[in-house]
Amino acid sequence: MDNNDNSYIVVLVTASSPDEAAGIAKKLVADRLAACVNILPSIRSIYRWQGKICDDSEVLLVIKTQDRKLDRLMDRIKEIHSYDLPEMIVLPIIGGWEPYLAWLKKETADDCL
Numbered sequence: 001m002d003n004n005d006n007s008y009i010v011v012l013v014t015a016s017s018p019d020e021a022a023g024i025a026k027k028l029v030a031d032r033l034a035a036c037v038n039i040l041p042s043i044r045s046i047y048r049w050q051g052k053i054c055d056d057s058e059v060l061l062v063i064k065t066q067d068r069k070l071d072r073l074m075d076r077i078k079e080i081h082s083y084d085l086p087e088m089i090v091l092p093i094i095g096g097w098e099p100y101l102a103w104l105k106k107e108t109a110d111d112c113l
Helices: 018-030 067-080 098-107
Strands: 008-015 036-049 052-066 089-093
Touching (some): 008 067, 008 098, 018 036, 018 067
Antiparallel strands (some): 008 052
């Protein structure tokens, strides 16, 4: 893979339901903040929130984009997410099939708006 001036990331976000996840995903792709969002249904999340241990069913979004889109992507997620504190964890993509990465770059290009 020849990444040159492009850096790509995966952003993990949980949502309360498949419908909320799909709504977030569609908005991010429509806004060209993400090239693709995979939705993994029915994950179990155990966490501490406001002094209580919670055990909830959630949905995981796996968002692929360019790192230069991260600030706008996170701002958009905060605008449309139902959680007070949505999970947004960023992982670098350190390799990938060049034709896929070229597609990712094209689908998140600013000049396509």
